[in-house]
Amino acid sequence: MADITDYNFNLFIFVTFWSLFNAFIPLMVKVILNVFLNETKMETSLRRQIRDLKTELSDISMSDEFAKYAKIDRKLNKAKDQLKSQSDSQTIVRIKARVLFYVIFYSISAVVTVYLLWNYRYEVLFRIPEHLFYPFGFILAFPTGVSGAIGITSWTAITTFIGRNIVNLIS
Template sequence: MSTTETSNNSQQFNYNAFWFITFWGLFTTLMPNFVKLVLWIFFKDSQLEKNLRKQITELKTELGTINMTQEFVKYAKIQRKINKMTEDLKNRGNTKTMLKLKVQVIVYGICYVTMGLTTTYLIWSYRYTPLARLDHNLLFPLGPILAFPTGVEGAIGITCWFSMVTYSSRTVKRILSST
C-alpha cells in the first residue's frame, strides 16, 4: 500500500476514535450494571453473617424436633437464642445496607461526572474529525445531520455516532432485560 493510499484511508476512517467512541458509548449504557457488580463484590455476606444464618437454620431445625409442651424451658431458650441471632443479623444487614447506599451514591456521582466530562471532552476534541467517510450519495438526505459538527460531506461525526451507539445499546439492553 502506498503512502497516498494510507493517508487516504486514514482520512476515510479514524479507527482509534471510532472504536473508542463506540466502546465509550457502550460503557455509558452498561455503567450501572458495572457499579452493581462492583458493589456486589465488595458487599458480599461476610463469613460471620453466613455462620449466623447457618446457626439460625440449625437452631430452627432443632426447635422443630422439640415438643414445646413437654420441654418448654429448652424450647424457650432456643427460641430466645434464635431471636437474638436474628436481631443481630438484621442489625448487621441494616448497617451494611446504609453503608452500601452511601457508597453507591458516591460511586454513581463520580461515574456520572466522569462520564459527562469525558464525553464533553471527546465531543469537543473530535468535533471536526470525521470518524468515518462514506459516499455522500449513500447518506442522502441525512448527510448533514450525520456529519454534524464536522461539516465534511459524506462524513459521520462524533456527536451523531455517539448518539447512535448509546441509543442502540440502551435499546438492546432494554430488550434483553425484558425477556
C-alpha cells in the first residue's frame, strides 16, 4: 500500500497518455486504413473514364444522335458496373482490415489496462485537497483508501471519458 505522501508522477503521466491512446484507437484505425488501403489505379482509371463518359454524354443530344448516345451510355453503364464490383471487393478488404486492427489494438489495450489497474491499484497518482470533492472524494480515491488521493481506477475513467469526447469533437 502506498504511503500517504507518495506521488507517482511517472505512473500518472503514463496512465494519462495510455487512456488517451485508448480513446483515440478508432481515429488511429481510420488513419491507418486510409494510408495503407488507398484506391487502386484501376478504380481511379474507372472513375476518370466514367467522368469523361458523362461529360461526353452531356454534350450529345439524345434525340438527334440516338445511336451515338446509346453506345456511350452502354460504355458508361459497363464502366459503372466494373467500378461497383471493384469497389465491393475493396470494401470487403477494408472491413476485414478494420476488424483486424480493432481486435489487435483493443486486445493490447485491454491487457495493458488490466495490468495497470491490478498492479498499481493502491498507488496514489496525485493528491488534491480533500474538501474539493467532499461527498465524492472516496470514489476518486478508490481503491487507494487515502483521502484526497486520486486512484488509478478513477483517473483512467476520467481521462478515457475526456479523450472520447475529444475524438467526437474531432470526428
